[in-house]
Amino acid sequence: MTYVVLPNRWNLPDLGLGVGLRTQHFRYITERWPAMDWFEILSENFIDTEGRPLWYLDQIAERYPVVMHGVCLSVGSTDPVDFGFLDKLRALAARVKAVWLGDHICWTGVAGINGHDLYPVPYTEEGLRHMISRVRIIQDYLERPLVLENPSTYLTFAASSMPEEEFIARLATESGCALLLDVNNVYVTCRNHHLDPVAYLDAIPYEHVVQIHLAGHTDNGTHCIDTHDGRVIDEVWDLYRRVHERTGGRATLLEWDANIPKFPVLQQEVRKAARFRNGERTTARPVAA
C-alpha cells in the first residue's frame, strides 16, 4: 500500500538517528565525540543537581542536538499542575537548547506522591478532557508544543470507552500536542491487550508525530514488559518501516536502559533504522493480534 507522506505540522526537523544519553557513556562520548545525529536526555536526571552529569551534558549539548524527554510530568494526574517543575524544565531546555521536550501520556502519582512509573489513564471522555486541558495549560506555560509518548501499558480499566489509539489521536488533534510514537510500546501494548498493532498505527495522526522511539523488551509469554534491555526485535522493525512509509522520516531514537552495552553497540543498533527507512523488510511473520 502507498501512503501519503505527512510532514509534521510544526516543521520540526528530522534529526536523524539518535540514542538515549546514559551515564555509562558520558566519558566515551566526551573523549571521542562519536558519530551520532542527536541525543535524548531524561530530563529529571539533570534537574535539582549541579553534579558531574550536568557538566557532561553541557559539553555534549554544545556538539549535538539534544531533545528532552521526561518521565514525571504526570500530565494525566489529577493533582495540580506543578509550575515550579515546569520552570525547571524550561530552564534546562534553555541551557541545552533542547530541540523539543516531552513526556508520556500517563500519570505518575497523585496526592503529592510520585510512583516514578508510567501509570495508564482510563480511556474515557473524562480522562480525555482532563488531559487535553492539562496539555493546553502546560504548552501555554512552556510556550512550545509538548511531545507526548504512548506508554507501554499492562492493564485496561473497565471504565475505558475507547481504544488507546483513538484516545491518543483525539488528545493530539484536540490539544495540539505533538506525538512521540514509541513503536516498541505499540508492540508491547498490543501484545498485552491482544490488539492489532497495524490497526493501532493506522489510527495515529502522523502530522502530529515528530519523533519515534525504538527499544527492546522482555517477552514473558503471558505478557511483555518494556524493559529497554536489548536489541529491537524484527516485528518492531517492521512496524517502524510502516511508520516511516507514513512519515517520510522522523527523528528516530534507540532506548537502551538496562544491561547497557558499550556505545558502539548502540551505534550499530540504531543504524539499522536506516535500512528500514529504505524499505527493507525483516523475515518476521506479520504481526497479528
Next chain:
Amino acid sequence: MNLRGAPPLETLERWMQAVVMHPDGATAGVQSRPARRLIPIAAGDLESVVLPSHSLTSVERLDIYAHMYYARLLEILVAEYPTTRQILGPDRFAHAGRRFLARNPSRYRTLNRLSEKFADFLTKSLPRNHRNGLAVDVARIERAMEDVFDERRAEPLTAAAFAAIGADEWQRVRLTTVPALRFLKLRYPANDFMNAVRRGGKPRFPRPRPTFAIVYRRGYQVYRRDQEPAQFRLLAALAAGRTLAQAVRASASGRRGGADRLASTLGAWFREWAAAGLFCRIG
C-alpha cells in the same frame, strides 16, 4: 460488591496508587483500608475496575505495576547504599528498603531525595546491635555522598586568596565553606570500614568508637575523610559563620592544652582544608 458506574478519574488514580504501592502486593492492596475507602470492592470483583487479559487476571495485571514500583525504587537504594547493603546482607536490606519505601513514598519529581530519610528510618526500625549501628553510620555517609554529588557548585578559594589575608586579619576573618560539605558525628569508625571494603577486604565489624567525618565534593569528585574531634569542631564552627577566633575558642573548649595547643596544628589543618577546596569565600 460490584462497582456501579465508572469511578471518577481522581478516585481511580488514588485507588490504583494505593493498590500498587502496597508493600504486600496488589491483592493486599485491593483489600487495604485506603483502597477500600476509595473503591469498596472485594478482590473477586476486581474485574469491574480492571479487566483481565486472555492470559492474566485483573490482580496479576495490577501486580505488574506493584512489582515494578518496589523493584525500581529498591534498585535506586541498592545503588546508593552499597556498603550499608553489604553490612545488612541483601535480604535484610531489601526488607528494610521495602518498609522504608512503603512509609516514605517519593514526593519529588526527581529521585535525588528519595532516600534522604533512609538512615533515620534504619535508626528507628533496626534492632540495636553493633552490626546495625555500623550500618546506620555507613548509611549516613552514603546519603551525604548523594547530597554533595548534587549540591550547588562553588569555586574554591585559591592559595593566592588565602595568602592575601593579612596576619592581623586572621582572627577576625570569616570563611564561607562550599555548599557541597557535610559534617557527620558517628558512633562507629564507619569511614575506615568503608575504606577497607573499597580496598576489597572483608573487614570485621568494628566496636563502637566516636568518629568525626566530613563528606565533600571537589570539582565533580566526591570525597569523605575523618577529622580529629577538635579539627571537626573548628571546621563546623567556621561553616556556621563564626570568625576564626570564635571558632578556635569553640573547638578548643574541653581540649587539654587549650587554644595554644590547637594553634600549633591550625596551619596543617588549613592546608588540608584548602587543598580539599572547602572554602569558597572570605567575608
